[in-house]
Amino acid sequence: MCLGVPGRIQDIDDSAALRTGTVDFGGTRREVCLAYVPEAEVGDHVIVHVGFALCVIDEVEAARTWALLEEIAALDDELGASP
Amino acid sequence: MKYLDEYHDDQVARALLHRIEATVTRPWTIMEVCGGQTHTIVREGIDQLLPDAVELVHGPGCPVCVTPLSVIDHALELARRPEVTLCSFGDMLRVPGSSDDLLRARAAGADVRIVYSPLDAVRIAAEEPDRTVVFFAVGFETTAPANATAVRQARDLGLTNFCALIAHVLVPPAMMAILTSPANRVQAFLGPGHVCTVMGWADYTPIASGCRVPVVITGFELVDLLEGILAAVTQLEEGRHEVENHYARAARPDGNPGARQVVEEVFEPCDRAWRGIGVLPSSGLRLRPAFAAFDAARRFPRTGPETREHELCIAGAILQGRAKPDDCAAFGSLCTPEHPLGAPMVSSEGACAAYFAAGRPARQGGDPPV
Numbered sequence: 129m130c131l132g133v134p135g136r137i138q139d140i141d142d143s144a145a146l147r148t149g150t151v152d153f154g155g156t157r158r159e160v161c162l163a164y165v166p167e168a169e170v171g172d173h174v175i176v177h178v179g180f181a182l183c184v185i186d187e188v189e190a191a192r193t194w195a196l197l198e199e200i201a202a203l204d205d206e207l208g209a210s211p
Numbered sequence: 212m213k214y215l216d217e218y219h220d221d222q223v224a225r226a227l228l229h230r231i232e233a234t235v236t237r238p239w240t241i242m243e244v245c246g247g248q249t250h251t252i253v254r255e256g257i258d259q260l261l262p263d264a265v266e267l268v269h270g271p272g273c274p275v276c277v278t279p280l281s282v283i284d285h286a287l288e289l290a291r292r293p294e295v296t297l298c299s300f301g302d303m304l305r306v307p308g309s310s311d312d313l314l315r316a317r318a319a320g321a322d323v324r325i326v327y328s329p330l331d332a333v334r335i336a337a338e339e340p341d342r343t344v345v346f347f348a349v350g351f352e353t354t355a356p357a358n359a360t361a362v363r364q365a366r367d368l369g370l371t372n373f374c375a376l377i378a379h380v381l382v383p384p385a386m387m388a389i390l391t392s393p394a395n396r397v398q399a400f401l402g403p404g405h406v407c408t409v410m411g412w413a414d415y416t417p418i419a420s421g422c423r424v425p426v427v428i429t430g431f432e433l434v435d436l437l438e439g440i441l442a443a444v445t446q447l448e449e450g451r452h453e454v455e456n457h458y459a460r461a462a463r464p465d466g467n468p469g470a471r472q473v474v475e476e477v478f479e480p481c482d483r484a485w486r487g488i489g490v491l492p493s494s495g496l497r498l499r500p501a502f503a504a505f506d507a508a509r510r511f512p513r514t515g516p517e518t519r520e521h522e523l524c525i526a527g528a529i530l531q532g533r534a535k536p537d538d539c540a541a542f543g544s545l546c547t548p549e550h551p552l553g554a555p556m557v558s559s560e561g562a563c564a565a566y567f568a569a570g571r572p573a574r575q576g577g578d579p580p581v
């Protein structure tokens with residue numbers, strides 16, 4: 129129950145009392161409450177928990193972390209560390 | 212799927228493991244707080260890939276597991292009332308009460324319905340005015356904004372046939388209880404990534420500095436966990452004890468202000484009993500007086516007798532990191548997901564269920580838990 133899953137926003141409905149939208153989870157689509165991600169736009173990735181988006185995934189931070197991790201992997205490769 | 216698949220990259224995972232091996236010089240015990248993290252660790256075999264010096268112990272972050280037996284029995288009592296429709300998240304249905312579970316109550320005729328979102332329970336109440344809808348509101352800080360929003364929406368819609376049985380718990384008091392226990396072995400925490408996504412991490416700074424333990428806010432995928440473990444052992448080896456965020460793509464210092472605001476509006480802190488652990492001060496949330504009309508425990512006080520855990524179950528020791536699932540005499544034999552004795556064997560976040568799903572064998576003659 130406590131698991132948060134990333135998905136991509138397909139569409140947004142701002143007309144209801146609570147902001148809602150359709151989120152695609154790798155092919156499965158669900159209606160999700162977007163009330164707490166007022167900044168979210170179609171195409172953004174959000175982390176969804178019990179039908180509520182908890183945050184918009186920060187693409188800049190994600191890319192920065194990933195670049196660091198790839199650097200670690202490249203360095204590891206260079207050192208020829210044994211598996 | 213983006214933000215899932217890449218975090219299973221073998222090459223990056225191997226490089227992180229090598230870094231961990233190169234960093235560790237002494238034995239360290241690290242607790243992952245969340246059940247979601249436990250499941251990734253056990254499924255991927257991270258605990259078995261790490262150097263022997265690094266031991267992972269599993270934390271209390273499974274809401275299904277820590278919901279007290281008396282509250283499960285209360286939910287069963289409410290479900291059996293003919294006018295009540297009990298709405299619950301799916302993983303509560305098989306959690307054993309003292310003599311029954313919600314799934315069997317449903318088979319016996321109770322109106323128990325699984326909801327995906329708490330708003331579904333409000334919708335049912337609006338669509339079926341003749342039913343009294345009781346929503347079983349369990350969870351940590353991650354679920355609190357959703358549950359608070361459901362209660363507020365029921366009020367805004369003027370629903371009188373909706374109420375919630377609240378068993379909300381909070382992570383920081385549980386971490387403090389573990390650290391201050393005389394039997395504590397935990398030297399660092401992998402902090403709860405999604406709890407911090409909602410709440411931020413101001414509450415973790417005094418824990419890290421006061422108890423001198425690193426708290427590394429960590430995500431839920433293979434690479435996330437290895438990154439968190441590397442950060443934790445690096446702090447331990449360097450003698451540091453800081454809050455460090457390694458879930459930067461989701462968790463921000465002040466969390467999600469809008470989500471925090473609705474939690475603050477609807478809920479207030481209270482003392483709360485944790486299954487297997489006991490009452491922890493200010494470790495839960497209850498409805499504020501303004502929302503008392505939506506409190507199922509007020510509307511239908513519990514009448515049943517006091518309840519007792521199964522005598523073989525060691526869930527309490529497991530939830531506090533003092534024992535592991537395969538230390539239990541009943542693990543995999545008397546206690547299985549089909550016939551669970553305790554909640555950690557049921558939940559998708561329970562440590563016992565994680566061990567069972569990964570095919571971990573029962574340990575013969577394991578040390579009895581403390």
